[in-house]
Amino acid sequence: MSRRIFAGTQLRAIRAERSLKQAELAARLGISTSYLSQLENDDRPLTPALVERLSQSFPLDWREIGAGDTETRLAALREANADPLFAEPMDAAQLARFAEQQPVLAERFIALHEAYRRTGQRLQMVDEALSSETGGIARLPWEEVRDWFHFANNYVDSLDRAAETLATTLSGRSLTPDTAALEAHLRDALSVSLVYETNHALRSFDAEMGHLTIDPGQPAESRRFQLAHQLAALALKDEISAVIEGARLNSAASRQLLFVGLCNYAAGALLMPYRRFRTEARSVRHDIDRLAQSFGTSFEQACHRLSTLQREDARGVPFFFCRVDMAGNITKRHSATRLQFARFGGACPLWIVHEAVAIPDRILVQLAETPDGVRYVSMAKGLVKPSGSYERAPRRYAVALGCEAEHASEFVYADGLDLASPRAATRIGISCRICPRPDCDQRAFPPSDRAITVDPDQRGVVPYRLA
Known part of the structure; x- marks a missing residue:
């Protein structure tokens, strides 16, 4: 590589963050302790082979170490090269030469691989729609907005940065703006009067009078989120409007739903x-309870x-996230991983999130493997959101968060899992409609693209076999 990479400071930081001795990190990288010492003292640069090992062992840290254009290109090449589509991926040296010599x-x-991946996702959406009971592929407004967030990778840069700047103004050196700061900004900067009183809605805003009513029966973190939603809707309305104008949605209802979604995002x-x-x-290895406590938010x-x-x-860390209700419907979903959620019908019954719905306030962990051979560490927790009144039933659902197994060292919930065992992973699918597994005892119905054979004289767990 034309630009030699010296990363001594970063290598020492990796060791310190994980409490690794030099010998332990050297063993993980497959080099001698004396060689690692030279690297940490910037006496020698990283080789392409070491770059590859670092990127595999510490993917997030390496993104920050390799800051040049060639390294950024190499990281993207490495990700594309890891696609199960390629039976024999190129080795580290070949990728490095490709990134430098043929930029x-x-x-x-x-770009082609990204287009291929996105096209595959869209074809999966069409296939599910055609094989579902809907009998067509027309999208409802909420589906259109959900897909917009998906293809935006669930990240809106202009809005996120504007909200971050506003948060710094309101919170100072604290991690997050507290309730008093949100209320003061609504009152003093946005001329909004605020009252907490039982109402038919969780949040009600009279735009003409500038009056905001919030139901006090909600948990404290929910009340605070409602304050933040209304503050963002007013203080960041220009940024939100610009995003909606560029979204090219098909209906007024879709644009209104996107407005609500963007306010929630902000x-x-x-x-x-x-x-x-x-x-x-x-710093807490994505321990969600600790994060919720530090930022005063809910688990979800x-x-x-x-x-x-x-x-x-x-x-x-590229995570997938979803929320599943008691009937198995996925009411929120996003994935920055290769795992994609079903748009119609329920998710795979072998996925641990379904068990979590029935066991509130207990965290369940699972190592799962999809049909393409990719392994994921999943965390799921059943939640009960109080309604504030006996007359309204509390909401019960589960949330799930997970990442590909290569990021397990960053995910506290992976501790204790045997990631290397070939039998340790639960073999899940996306949904029965598109799952190719021929030997699943939990099938609700056969995949839409496979014929079935039925033998009246033989009965397995399911009454047919895939042709």
């Missing part, structure tokens, strides 16, 4: 400012925010 071709390969970014939240998340809000940390110059 234009490399960038076009990266509220999360205001209460959990990007860099502060990302730094804290990494912290999970959702983790799935949005996709800023180009400071990415977080």
